[in-house]
Each structure stands twice: as C-alpha cells, then as structure tokens.
Amino acid sequence: MRTPTALTIAGSDSGGGAGIQADLKTFQELRVFGMSAITAVTAQNTLGVSGIYPLGAEAVRAQIAAVGCDLGVDALKTGMLVDAEIVAAVAEEIRRQGWTRVVVDPVMIAKGGTLLLQKRAVEAMKAQLLPLALAVTPNVPEAEALTGLSLGGKAAGREAKKEAARALAAMGARHVVIKGGHDESVAGRCVDLLYDGRDFFELEGERVPTRHTHGTGCTFAAALTAELAKGSDALRAAQEAKAFIQAAVGCPLELGQGHGPTNHWAYGDLRRAVR
Numbered sequence: 538m539r540t541p542t543a544l545t546i547a548g549s550d551s552g553g554g555a556g557i558q559a560d561l562k563t564f565q566e567l568r569v570f571g572m573s574a575i576t577a578v579t580a581q582n583t584l585g586v587s588g589i590y591p592l593g594a595e596a597v598r599a600q601i602a603a604v605g606c607d608l609g610v611d612a613l614k615t616g617m618l619v620d621a622e623i624v625a626a627v628a629e630e631i632r633r634q635g636w637t638r639v640v641v642d643p644v645m646i647a648k649g650g651t652l653l654l655q656k657r658a659v660e661a662m663k664a665q666l667l668p669l670a671l672a673v674t675p676n677v678p679e680a681e682a683l684t685g686l687s688l689g690g691k692a693a694g695r696e697a698k699k700e701a702a703r704a705l706a707a708m709g710a711r712h713v714v715i716k717g718g719h720d721e722s723v724a725g726r727c728v729d730l731l732y733d734g735r736d737f738f739e740l741e742g743e744r745v746p747t748r749h750t751h752g753t754g755c756t757f758a759a760a761l762t763a764e765l766a767k768g769s770d771a772l773r774a775a776q777e778a779k780a781f782i783q784a785a786v787g788c789p790l791e792l793g794q795g796h797g798p799t800n801h802w803a804y805g806d807l808r809r810a811v812r
C-alpha cells in the first residue's frame with residue numbers, strides 16, 4: 538500500500554506548539570507523511586505573537602502546486618490563511634487539483650488576541666473554501682464569526698451549537714465539528730459537536746484543568762486530516778482526533794511561561810503502553 542500523505546496549508550509557529558509545526562508533528566505521530574505550504578511565518582511563543590511575516594498568495598500557490606504534481610495528497614488541512622488573496626489562491630488550487638479530503642480549520646485569532654485572518658477575509662472563506670470542505674472545525678468564537686449567530690460564549694449550549702452547525706453545513710461544508718474548548722456549559726467536560734448534514738454526534742472527553750492548551754485546535758484538525766488520509770470516514774477520523782488531543786492535553790510538557798504546547802507524542806505512548 539502507498540504511504541498515506543497529508544498536506545498542511547498554514548502558518549509557521551516558531552514556538553512549535555501550533556500551526557505547521559503542530560500539524561507535522563501530529564501527522565508523523567499518526568504515521569502519515571506530512572508536507573507543508575507555509576502562508577506566513579510568525580514570531581510566537583507561549584506568551585503570544587510578536588510578529589507576522591506573510592509569504593503572499595503566489596508563494597502559497599507554488600508550494601501547493603509543487604506538492605500536488607509530484608507526491609500526491611491524500612488529505613489536506615488549512616489553518617492560518619492571513620488574508621482574502623491567500624484564501625482565494627488556496628481554494629483555486631484545491632479545485633484545480635480535484636482534492637476532496639479537505640479539512641478547513643478556520644483559524645482567526647491566536648489565544649493572546651492577535652488576528653491571524655483579516656476580518657474581510659472571513660467572507661472569502663465562507664464563499665470559496667467552505668463549499669470545498671469535507672469538514673470544517675471552528676471553535677465557538679469562529680463559529681459565531683462565520684455564521685453571525687451568537688452562541689453564548691462560555692455558556693454555549695448544545696442547541697446553539699446545533700443551529701450554528703446547520704448554518705455551516707448550508708454554506709457547503711459536508712461535516713461540521715464545533716469544538717468545545719471554549720464552551721464551559723458542561724462542567725468538567727469538553728464536548729465537540731459533529732454534524733454530517735443529517736445526524737449529530739457528540740465527542741466528549743474530560744476537561745483537563747491546565748493552561749497548556751496552545752495549538753489544541755491545530756492539533757485536533759491535523760489528527761482528523763491524518764486519519765482521513767489513511768481512509769477513515771469523517772466520524773471515525775473525528776473520534777480518533779478527539780482521542781489524540783485528549784492525550785496531548787492530558788500529558789502536558791510544562792514548557793514556556795504562558796499557554797504551553799500540548800504533547801504530540803502522548804497518544805502514541807498511550808497506545809504503545811496498552812499493546
């Protein structure tokens with residue numbers, strides 16, 4: 538069997554916990570060959586983002602095309618896309634290549650509040666990228682920005698998330714996962730809601746009491762992408778991704794002075810331990 542391959546189209550996080558670095562570490566852990574198209578280099582650590590250096594739409598397009606015409610892409614994910622020009626270039630390349638196993642992680646704001654996607658690019662993401670998505674994986678604030686609905690922030694409940702999921706499916710995404718890291722409505726639990734256009738599924742796990750959650754969204758979406766690259770269906774892939782992030786958050790590395798990274802090798806360690 539050919540080695541499964543996955544491409545991440547995202548920003549570089551010098552701190553190594555989010556963005557391209559989180560994605561490639563996750564692909565590697567899940568035994569998928571990882572490739573990257575970098576949209577921007579960020580100067581970033583666990584305390585925040587101190588600089589953003591975008592590469593521009595043509596550089597992004599060239600990286601995607603180079604990978605596509607040679608190595609093959611079984612699944613891909615998008616992360617930090619910076620601006621509307623990069624969103625348009627990414628959507629055009631995905632269409633041109635005919636890729637269908639596409640995970641859109643609609644990254645908008647870093648934990649410290651820095652904008653990673655220009656506000657006016659949100660419309661481009663809705664119109665051009667969501668119709669290409671096999672899965673879109675917003676957190677609660679991103680689901681609010683994309684749908685214009687108010688989900689109630691930390692008190693976002695099941696019904697509000699369901700309504701937002703339906704709205705995102707109507708924009709063209711075939712599966713919607715509204716991640717529950719920001720939703721504290723169920724005490725002690727993190728509940729992600731998956732919608733496949735017909736049914737709802739809850740992916741539930743213990744909320745780990747830790748500040749080391751930098752890159753949880755990137756890591757979850759990367760694990761989902763890796764499982765799709767290996768041929769899993771979206772529900773199975775999302776369940777595996779939830780197990781991956783649960784292990785990564787649950788075994789923190791205690792690095793940095795702020796929101797530290799998750800542990801990308803914890804899931805592999807746990808699996809090897811139970812064998």
Ligand SMILES: Nc1ncnc2c1ncn2[C@@H]1O[C@H](COP(=O)(O)OP(=O)(O)OP(=O)(O)O)[C@@H](O)[C@H]1O
Pocket residue numbers: 555646647648675676677716717718719727728729742743744745746747750751752753754755756757779782783786
């Ligand atoms: N404290 C926690 N304990 C367990 N799981 C968590 C915790 N925080 C987040 N998660 C899980 O991590 C995944 C990502 O969720 P979250 O809502 O934090 O994404 P995000 O805000 O996009 O992350 P980021 O922007 O930091 O990359 C989800 O599966 C969520 O349930």
Ligand SMILES: Cc1ncc(CO)c(N)n1
Pocket residue numbers: 547548549550555556557579581616617644646647648653751752753754755
């Ligand atoms: C490069 C990059 N992508 C995504 C995020 C969101 O976690 C981040 N902080 N940095």
